Every structure is written in structure tokens, then in C-alpha cells.
Amino acid sequence: MSEKSRKPLNTLQKAINKPVIVRLKSELEYRGTMSNVDAYMNVILTDAEEYDGGSLSANFGKVVIRGNNVIFIKIQPDIKVI
Amino acid sequence: MSEKSRKPLNTLQKAINKPVIVRLKSELEYRGTMSNVDAYMNVILTDAEEYDGGSLSANFGKVVIRGNNVIFIKIQPDIKVI
Amino acid sequence: MSEKSRKPLNTLQKAINKPVIVRLKSELEYRGTMSNVDAYMNVILTDAEEYDGGSLSANFGKVVIRGNNVIFIKIQPDIKVI
Amino acid sequence: MSEKSRKPLNTLQKAINKPVIVRLKSELEYRGTMSNVDAYMNVILTDAEEYDGGSLSANFGKVVIRGNNVIFIKIQPDIKVI
Amino acid sequence: MSEKSRKPLNTLQKAINKPVIVRLKSELEYRGTMSNVDAYMNVILTDAEEYDGGSLSANFGKVVIRGNNVIFIKIQPDIKVI
Amino acid sequence: MSEKSRKPLNTLQKAINKPVIVRLKSELEYRGTMSNVDAYMNVILTDAEEYDGGSLSANFGKVVIRGNNVIFIKIQPDIKVI
Amino acid sequence: MSEKSRKPLNTLQKAINKPVIVRLKSELEYRGTMSNVDAYMNVILTDAEEYDGGSLSANFGKVVIRGNNVIFIKIQPDIKVI
Numbered sequence: 001m002s003e004k005s006r007k008p009l010n011t012l013q014k015a016i017n018k019p020v021i022v023r024l025k026s027e028l029e030y031r032g033t034m035s036n037v038d039a040y041m042n043v044i045l046t047d048a049e050e051y052d053g054g055s056l057s058a059n060f061g062k063v064v065i066r067g068n069n070v071i072f073i074k075i076q077p078d079i080k081v082i
Numbered sequence: 083m084s085e086k087s088r089k090p091l092n093t094l095q096k097a098i099n100k101p102v103i104v105r106l107k108s109e110l111e112y113r114g115t116m117s118n119v120d121a122y123m124n125v126i127l128t129d130a131e132e133y134d135g136g137s138l139s140a141n142f143g144k145v146v147i148r149g150n151n152v153i154f155i156k157i158q159p160d161i162k163v164i
Numbered sequence: 165m166s167e168k169s170r171k172p173l174n175t176l177q178k179a180i181n182k183p184v185i186v187r188l189k190s191e192l193e194y195r196g197t198m199s200n201v202d203a204y205m206n207v208i209l210t211d212a213e214e215y216d217g218g219s220l221s222a223n224f225g226k227v228v229i230r231g232n233n234v235i236f237i238k239i240q241p242d243i244k245v246i
Numbered sequence: 247m248s249e250k251s252r253k254p255l256n257t258l259q260k261a262i263n264k265p266v267i268v269r270l271k272s273e274l275e276y277r278g279t280m281s282n283v284d285a286y287m288n289v290i291l292t293d294a295e296e297y298d299g300g301s302l303s304a305n306f307g308k309v310v311i312r313g314n315n316v317i318f319i320k321i322q323p324d325i326k327v328i
Numbered sequence: 329m330s331e332k333s334r335k336p337l338n339t340l341q342k343a344i345n346k347p348v349i350v351r352l353k354s355e356l357e358y359r360g361t362m363s364n365v366d367a368y369m370n371v372i373l374t375d376a377e378e379y380d381g382g383s384l385s386a387n388f389g390k391v392v393i394r395g396n397n398v399i400f401i402k403i404q405p406d407i408k409v410i
Numbered sequence: 411m412s413e414k415s416r417k418p419l420n421t422l423q424k425a426i427n428k429p430v431i432v433r434l435k436s437e438l439e440y441r442g443t444m445s446n447v448d449a450y451m452n453v454i455l456t457d458a459e460e461y462d463g464g465s466l467s468a469n470f471g472k473v474v475i476r477g478n479n480v481i482f483i484k485i486q487p488d489i490k491v492i
Numbered sequence: 493m494s495e496k497s498r499k500p501l502n503t504l505q506k507a508i509n510k511p512v513i514v515r516l517k518s519e520l521e522y523r524g525t526m527s528n529v530d531a532y533m534n535v536i537l538t539d540a541e542e543y544d545g546g547s548l549s550a551n552f553g554k555v556v557i558r559g560n561n562v563i564f565i566k567i568q569p570d571i572k573v574i
Contacts, residue, residue, distance in 0.1 A: 007530055008528050008530050008534040008536045009530070009534065011527075011536050011554075011556060012556055025561070026153070036090050036093065038090050038091070041534075041556075041558050042123075043090065044090045044093050060156050061159055062157045063154050063155070063157070064090050064094055064123075064154060065153065066155075069107070069154075071516065071520075072557045072558065072561075073556045074552050074553075074554070074556075075554045075555070075556070076553075077553060112236075117175075118171055118175065119172065120171055120172050124172040124205075126172045126175050143238075143240075143241055145236050145239070146172050146176055146236060146237045146238075147236045148205055148231070151189070188317065190271070190317070194318075199257075200253055202253055206254040207254065208254045224320050225320075225321070225322075226320070226321045227319070227321070228257060228258055228287075228318060228319045228320075229317065230313070230317060230318065230319075233271070233318075272353070272399070274399075282335055282336050283336065307402075307403070307404075308339075308402070309401070310336050310339060310369075310400060310401045310403070311400045312398045314396070315353070315400075354435070354481070358482075364418050366417055370418040370419065370451075371418065372421050389484075389485070389486075390485045391484045391485070392418050392422055392451075392482060392483045392484075393481065393482045394451055394477070394481060397435070397481050434563065436517075438563075440564075445503075446499055448500050452533075470566050471566075471568075472503075473564050473565070473566045473567070474503060474504055474564060475563065476559070476564065476565075
């Protein structure tokens with residue numbers, strides 16, 4: 001396992017400008033490019049799509065998601081496969 | 083991708099006086115001009131409209147929304163297309 | 165747009181002694197004169213009316229509302245039009 | 247309007263030893279003499295009555311209510327009219 | 329009214345080793361001797377009884393209740409009348 | 411009453427390596443040896459059993475429970491009587 | 493009992509790069525290798541599987557789980573027996 005231990009928020013910082021999936025406590029899920037994130041997990045997504053129960057429900061040019069609603073942020077591989 | 087990394091709250095500050103959509107944990111959504119916002123995502127909207135489940139439900143001259151209710155703030159493009 | 169950027173809580177301070185509507189996370193809504201407010205959005209209303217689902221449900225001489233229950237505070241224009 | 251601006255918690259301090267009504271997030275409501283209160287809205291009531299949905303449900307000699315459950319504290323006029 | 333103003337948490341400290349009733353946000357209620365309490369309302373009860381909807385549901389030799397679940401702590405008179 | 415007043419969290423520290431029952435806000439309950447606990451009531455249990463509505467639902471070699479889910483920690487007498 | 497007392501978060505740090513099960517407040521459960529964790533129980537899992545009500549529902553290359561959703565983290569023995 002070549003993966004060294006990193007603090008969770010450092011790992012998030014390294015994923016800036018990569019595609020991510022942000023799942024919220026509600027059924028909503030947002031997919032887009034994470035243009036920024038802070039220690040509270042406030043996230044900015046660009047070119048974001050909203051999925052509600054698995055179905056595309058809205059498009060967002062730029063959205064700021066408040067961190068306290070986040071369950072997880074899935075970091076996508078560099079090859080965009082959303 | 084010409085978008086540089088910015089802290090989420092800085093990005094919000096740059097959107098002051100632009101049209102935004104503020105979605106709350108309840109079904110409510112507010113659309114208006116973001117005349118201010120702070121680090122807690124307390125937001126002031128002017129000329130705001132309240133949407134409840136997609137339908138216009140009220141108009142507000144000026145309203146201060148408490149940040150802990152916010153799920154996201156969508157920043158609209160400069161050309162107002164609400 | 166002549167409205168300058170102001171911090172949300174400064175804006176609330178400027179609305180002291182004006183009529184406001186305070187909406188809570190529950191269905192309750194309070195209308196009255198905001199005799200004070202602090203950074204946590206703890207609010208004092210005087211001559212307040214409680215509305216439950218749109219109907220007047222109680223009158224309050226003076227009430228202190230705990231800020232964490234607040235969704236928004238709507239600042240009314242100077243001409244009282246509640 | 248002779249009411250000067252006061253911080254909400256100062257106003258609560260001035261109501262010590264006066265009759266108050268404390269409404270909680272649940273349906274419960276407590277009426278009694280506020281023998282003390284702090285900045286978190288932890289409240290001590292003496293000679294308190296508990297109302298559940300409007301009906302008297304219990305009597306309390308002395309009770310300490312944890313502030314985070316409080317929706318509002320209604321300050322009664324000096325002439326006890328509960 | 330000879331009762332002097334005391335901070336709520338001081339009053340709790342003075343009730344150490346007295347019988348109390350601790351009501352939680354859930355329907356549960358605990359009755360026992362408060363062997364200690366801190367500023368967060370974390371409480372230790374000894375010889376405690378659990379009541380669920382008014383019925384005795386369990387006995388506890390010693391239990392530490394986490395303060396954030398507490399609605400109120402009722403301080404019983406010195407003559408144990410639980 | 412020979413029990414001296416102790417801070418609640420000190421009492422928890424003294425129960426390290428003793429059998430405890432940890433009840434969570436959900437219906438879940440965990441029984442095991444408390445190999446550690448901190449001020450936030452984060453708890454490590456070893457040889458733990460999970461009970462869901464009174465029935466054994468899982469076994470855990472070692473589990474770290476996040477404190478904010480805890481309702482209470484019941485400290486068992488030295489003679490293990492779970 | 494050879495297990496010495498350790499602070500809960502130290503124990504978590506020692507489980508980095510080991511297999512864990514992370515249970516959330518919702519029904520969701522995540523199994524994978526804990527590549528990092530911080531004091532808030534923000535967790536990074538790699539090669540993670542999501543279980544919803546006991547059934548495998550998704551695979552994640554790398555996911556950052558926000559700590560406030562966590563109920564517990566079960567540390568698996570070194571021999572992977574998930």
C-alpha cells in the first residue's frame with residue numbers, strides 16, 4: 001500500500017479541480033468539478049449536476065454547498081468517468 | 083480550466099450584488115440579489131422571492147436568512163436569468 | 165444598485181425598532197417590533213403576534229426568541245404594512 | 247417608542263424574578279418565576295407549571311431547563327396575569 | 329421572594345447529592361440521586377430508575393447521562409418524595 | 411451517602427476497563443469493556459455486543475463510538491453481571 | 493487484560509491503513525481501508541464499499557466521510573475478515 005497517511009482535509013485540498021460527487025444528508029447528490037473546499041467541507045462545484053434519488057434534477061453553473069449538510073465527498077479518478 | 087482555486091467563502095463574497103438562489107433544508111428556496119453574506123452563510127437578499135416546492139409563495143423586500151438553514155447558494159451568471 | 169455591501173448582522177442592527185417578521189423552523193411566525201437582536205440572531209420582539217400556519221394564534225407583550233430556531237428575519241419597510 | 251435598544255440577554259437578566267412563559271421545541275410550555283437565566287438561555291423556574299398542548303400536565307418546585315431546547319421566553323408584565 | 333438570583337449552573341451544583349428528575353428529549357425520564365453535574369449538564373445519577381412514558385423500565389446503579397439530551401433537571405425537595 | 415462529588419467525566423475515567431452499557435439516540439445499545447473514553451464521550455469498547463431493541467444484533471472486537479450519539483453510559487458493578 | 497488505556501482518537505490513529513467499518517446515522521455503512529482520520533472523525537476510506545440495509549449498494553475508489561455523520565468506526569482485526 002503506497003498510499004501514505006494524510007489528513008482527510010489535506011486529501012480534499014489535493015482533489016481541487018478534480019471531479020467529485022458530493023452526497024448530502026437529504027437524498028440529493030451533486031456531481032461536478034470541485035473548484036474549492038475548506039476545513040468545514042464547504043464546497044464550491046462548477047458545472048454541477050444535481051441528482052435526486054438517482055435522477056438528474058438540475059444543472060448549476062456554480063454552487064456553494066454548506067459543509068454541515070455533507071455526508072461524503074467521493075473523489076473521482078483523474079479520467080473523468082462520471 | 084482557467085478557474086483558480088479560491089476559498090468557498092471568498093467566492094461568495096465576490097458574488098455580492100449578484101443574483102443568487104438560496105436553497106434551505108426545508109423545501110423553501112429564495113431567489114434575489116445577495117446584498118451581503120458572512121462566513122456562517124448568513125445571507126441578506128433584496129427583492130427576494132420565496133419558492134415553496136417550485137411555486138412562488140411570497141415576496142420580500144429585504145430578508146436576512148440564518149446560515150445554518152442553508153444547503154447551498156447557487157451563483158447566477160451576470161446576465162440575470164432567474 | 166445603490167445598496168452598499170453590509171455585513172448581515174450590521175443590517176439587522178440597523179433594523180432595530182422597525183417592524184419585522186421572524187420565521188422559525190417550525191411553522192410558527194412572529195411579527196412585531198424588533199427591540200433588539202444579537203449576533204446569534206436572538207431577537208426581542210415587542211407587541212408581537214404569533215402566526216401558526218398563517219392564522220393569528222397569540223399575542224405577546226415582549227418575547228425573547230432564541231436565535232437557533234430562526235430561519236429568516238424579514239425587515240419591513242418603514243411604513244408599517246404588516 | 248420609549249423602548250431603548252438592549253441586548254436580548256440583558257433584557258432577560260432584567261426579567262429575573264418575574265413571571266415568564268418558556269416554550270420548548272417540543273409541545274411543552276413552562277410557566278413560573280424565572281429565578282435565573284444565563285447567556286445560553288439555561289433557565290431556572292420556581293413554582294413552575296408544565297403545559298402540554300395547552301393543558302396543565304405537571305407542577306415543579308424548582309426546575310432547570312437546558313437552553314438549547316428553548317424556542318422563546320415570554321416576559322410577563324409585572325402584574326401577574328398568567 | 330427570598331430566593332436570590334443565582335446562575336442556573338450554580339443552582340445545579342447546590343443540588344448535588346439531592347434527588348432529581350432528569351427528562352430527556354426522547355420520552356425517557358431518569359430519577360435518582362445526582363452525584364454530580366457539570367456545565368454541559370452531563371449528569372451522574374446513582375440508584376437511578378428509568379421511566380419510559382411514565383412506567384418504570386429499568387434500574388441503574390450508576391449512570392452518566394450526556395448533557396445534550398437533557399430537557400430539564402427538576403430538583404426535588406430535601407424530603408425525598410419521588 | 412459515602413459517595414463524594416466527582417465531575418461526571420472523572421467518574422467515566424475511573425470506569426475504564428470496566429464493563430459498561432452505552433445507549434445511543436437510536437435504539438442501539440452497546441455492551442462491552444470500556445477501554446477508553448474522552449471528554450466528548452467518544453468511547454472505545456472491546457469485546458462489544460450490539461443490541462437492537464433488546465436483541466443481540468452484532469459482535470465487535472473493537473469499536474470507537476462517536477460521543478455525540480450517546481444518551482448515557484451505564485457503569486456496571488465490578489462483578490460482571492451483564 | 494493487557495490492553496492499556498488509550499485515548500479514543502489515538503486508537504483510531506493506530507488503525508490507519510487497516511480495514512474498518514464506518515456506520516453512519518442513516519442506514520448506510522462503509523467498509524474499506526482507513527487511509528486517514530482526524531479528531532472530528534472525518535475519515536478517508538479507499539477501496540470502499542457502501543452497504544445500505546446490509547446490501548452492497550456502491551463502490552468507491554476514495555471517499556471522504558464527514559465525521560458528524562458517524563455513529564461508530566469498527567476496527568477490523570489485521571487479518572481481513574470483512
